[in-house]
Amino acid sequence: MQLDFTEQKTEGRFVMYCHSEALKGDGIRESLNTYNTFVWNKGEEQTVWIDEIPYTFPEQAILPLMGNQHFRFEHPPQLVAWKFNREFYCILDHDQEVGCVGFLFYGIRTPFFITLNAKEAENFEKLQSTLVDEFGERDRFKGEMLRSLLKRLIIKTTRLGKSQTESCHDLADHKLDLIRRFALLVELHFRQQHEVRFYAESLNKSAKTLSNLFALYGQPSPSKIIHDRIVLEARRLFLYTDKSAKEVSFELGFANPEYFSRFFKSKTGNSITVFKSRK
Template identity: 40%
Template sequence: MKNIFDNNLKKIGLVHLNDDNLKTINSESYKSYIKAMYLPKGCQVKVDFSVYHTAGPALFFISPNQVLSIEGLCAEMGYFIYYNRDFYCIQIHDKEVACDGLLYNNINNMPMTSVPPEEAPSFNTIFSQMEGEFIMKDASQEEMLRTYLKQLLIKSTRLWKQQHLNGVLAENDDPDAFRKYTQLVDAHYKQKHTVADYADLLLIAPKTLSHRFKKMNLPPPNEIIKNRIILEAKRLLVHTPMSAKEIAYDLGYDDPAYFSRLFFIKTGETPSGFRTKYLSQSKGKNLQDT
């Protein structure tokens, strides 16, 4: 029996993460969905171009534009939740736990949240309750599933802030500023390439924005813009046939040579060199797996 709720364009599903489902999860089947995974220790997960190893239970939150690959499945079973924006995406209230909240859209570009041993039972309960709710077919099913999903996001957001922010935002005058900045960069990085562009959108001076980030011990605002541009460039290089020149234009650069220099400075490789190396490594890995 499949754990799926699908009604009036609202969709959420839960899949057991095991050998039987691994190929489907790594395929394009769930690409368009917002995803949450709960994995035991011993797994190896690749999100875009970063590899994560789970030393203990861990949660992963993957946006539709990210590329997910589970490269080493753990001995124990995990959970994989997928849902669309129509099912859950808070825009006005509870912004930290929205579909573009801290877990899915953060400056550190960190999709993983470790689960301390004392917290693991409560997360296991949420997933088991959600799985039980899929069996129910009454009028309250949709709201109950949404409630369990929100519980998962709230608890995970608390853990993420403890692990990745070290409390630096607790005393800040505007604890939401860094997330707003990330959201703006993600929305406009192809057209806006300077800190001044985003400072204007936030109605503050560029120096004030840079000072806030330094005070919060976060990467400089300019680096966040460049990192987002380079990430997209890498995605286009390995997942599309676009040339380096076409990618430069797509990312808002009128001078492809300037873009290539930026790519080299950030990665140590030319765009074509990165593509060749990555695709060669991927081909070699696929041959080993067959």
């Protein structure tokens, strides 16, 4: 079953999949109409492929997925999912309301499997039932009610994610916000800005302060996060487009394609030629 709501004026769209074979994400292939997604595995553990990398999706777990990720599932009928575009609800514009940017979405930890105990699963069952009922309404309040329920879903998942992230237990809110802001800045600027200094200055911090904070709470170094994001985008472009190595290097801010080729091989262990041959 697929339930769909679209606002005609804004083209905002909110979709709910209930045990549907149609559930998948086309990532950058669908770049003109991207959606953020929450997927709930209500069955046994299964495999999810994200950008062609297989992961084990635990039973009774929630998985947030971003619009630029390509994903598919081993057993879609075991899943319930909610996806929405930025016209329906923009998590960037409303981060003060839900606090998920740089954590659930555009965060450092990916993929992020958030497990549910029996009580939490029951709460999500109730929320699912309420959403199904609301999708069936026909009045002018439907869009705002669905938006409110989506916000509830995001906040509940964010709270659970924080409770299951050890570093969040020790991090003061302002330090967690600093890490979240860094993650978002990387997402916005990784194509042009490859040095930690740019991000540190944007946050009014020194590069050393950032590195120390990330090390203190067991996070990857800021430089590694930047490099990993560049490599991830390069992989996507090689997997899902026909762009040449030279085109990809320029798109990712490398003036010298040969330097980019060496960078890619040092981070992945494979040359670009070998990687593309495995598509």
